Amino acid sequence: MAEVAAPPYRLIPIIPALKPGAMEGLRPFVASDKINEAIGFPGQLVDDWHDRAIAKMGELLSKYRSLKVYMDACVHCGACSDKCHYFIGTQDPKNMPVARQDLMRSVYRRYFTLPGKLFPKLVGARDLTREVLDEWYSYFNQCSECRRCSVFCPYGIDTAEVTMAAREILDSVGYGQKYSNEIIGKVHRIGNNLGLPGPALLDTLEGLEEDVKDATGIDVRFPIDVKGAEVLLITPSADFFAEPHIDSLIGYAKVFHATGTSWTLSSMASEAGNFGMFIGNYEQLRKIALRIREVALELGVKRIVVGECGHAWRVAYSFWNTLTGLGDGADETDRFAQMLQKQLDHRYKQPMHICEFTWDMIERGALSFNREANDKHIITFHDSCNVARGSRMGDFAGGQFEIPRNIIKAVANNFVEMSPETTREQTFCCGGGGGLLTDDLIDLRVKGALPRMEVLQQVVDEHGVNFMATICAICKAQFTKIMPIYGFDRRMVGGVHQLVSNAIILGDK
């Protein structure tokens, strides 16, 4: 891999000047025949790609109100134009949300609107040429679907929806991205995104039990495939072996242990992540989510809890009920959903985030902590985009911001906030979300992290922050990789449950 340098911090964080074409050449690897065909897409770019792409676009416009309205409603006001971390980091004008949308909107206008058919130049309409298709491939793979732009748009136009539609169209003509499509293949074939087979998983969990025993002297279990357990934990597979993810997995296990909760993992559904969302394909999104439904039914669990993973939590919180019936409030006549909903214990939210679980236990007084164990850390919290803008925790709007912070404050003494324009719903993506966490996009990932790194540097300088907690597997992996390039220690990043793990008092339960 070529040496990648971090862009310099902006002296004053003003809006950068445009550098047209700066990221034009950057494109992730294209998926091979084998990868595409394994998940039902054409192996290579089909001969009649033009007609098929336009037909697919028409189909999506009739299936998704979001796309239809977002194609029409934009007035080019520019509210979003300086809000994307990739634009800030790369200065490429096509990374402005509005310009990214316009890559598709220009084609929409040409084929689906009267003025675009009659006066294409006047309204910025374009034919779908091979150059345009390549441009789509390049720039729709430079969006992490983080939704920051949608916060600021006066019509709520969400570029993530446009990116998803574009990727769906590209996949439908055999022009898919390798990283995401390969992972989707793995999740079906092996059960998780990392391709960790069942026996390896068992080994890892046994090793973890030994490690925790050595460190604490207590038998904390990591059960798997236990029928009749109360809680099924669905967590990103990175938690099983990647650093620092694994420390949070230990944290979840300790919380379950300390509260006497009967719980289990699943070898078949050993993955919370759902890359079906990243490629905007409803069938894949649904199929990947259905694994969890099947396992829940098979094991007969009463509750589903989801580990620290940003987009997984968006899918779980916002989409699982729709996709699989995993939730509450299905019609009496809805047999598909009722089948699962009757089994679940509705005194609890279904599904529940591990942070909701832990915070609930803290509030009930079921957990106690030695907060001094975290005194070596001066902690800040990075809100993960999908949690912040695509989900919720607790009973009130904004619980997704308060609950993780409450936990940190309950288990540690030193907590500082980063600049408010970069936290909560205005948080910046880590730079690696949305199916871009691949080495062939490392240049983009480094540049996209710029706005987060700038404000992290601020709290490091002012408050001596040495730990940035986050609740997303992609954030953790991305930061561990790119922070050294910005001159930070990679161990500065960790999970909220890593802090819980440090401080929790296990006793003899």
Next chain:
Amino acid sequence: MASILIGILFYFATLMFVVGLVYRINTYWRTPAPLLIPTTPAPTTQTGVVLRMTREVVFFESLFKANLWTWSMGWLFHASLALVLVRHLRYFTEPVWEWVALAQPFGMYAGLTMLLGLCGLWIRRLLVERIRYISTPSDHLMLVLLIGIAASGLLMSFVTHADVITVKTFFLGWMQLDIRPLPADFVLYFHLLSVAALLAIFPISKLLHAPGVFFSPSRNQADNPREKRHIAPWAAELEK
């Protein structure tokens, strides 16, 4: 002769406006939203959604967060336009409704602030590099059209003093399919032709942002996916 032409043109423009808008709104209405995608934090109840939408439509809440310059010019323009439209109701009602009469003096000056807002938006579009980059010719022309409408209106109010009584007679008749004479006034012709053009392009242009905002799933959905199952008809088919 000019009166008849303008009268017919207005029928045509109004027809395009109404039919086009009904068609568009119907399309938005009937297109399903298969997944819950409110931009969170979002209201958890329908009442909350109505409040969020009201703040968005009346105060441009999101734009306020995004950029104060665009917000102030945009809001000034839209609020002024609303007043101006209210004021113009007097040309279509006899007797004039009381609340319209009440708004009359404000409506006169709102024309000025409307023009100010439009010019501010255009200056931004011309001078800010990012906004210039994303602008299409139609974006500029739309502003030119609106500026033309506002300027010609102001000219008639404050300088040339158009014969508004005859104009009103024309529109009262027009509404009953009876075309009466308009005053021979080129500023008036320009004003009316521009308005007709605006009406006609409304349903096929970015002016669709007006109905569009109400149908935007990221703003009009309640955040309650765990409490209530939401499923689109085409997605439910997959379960059979």
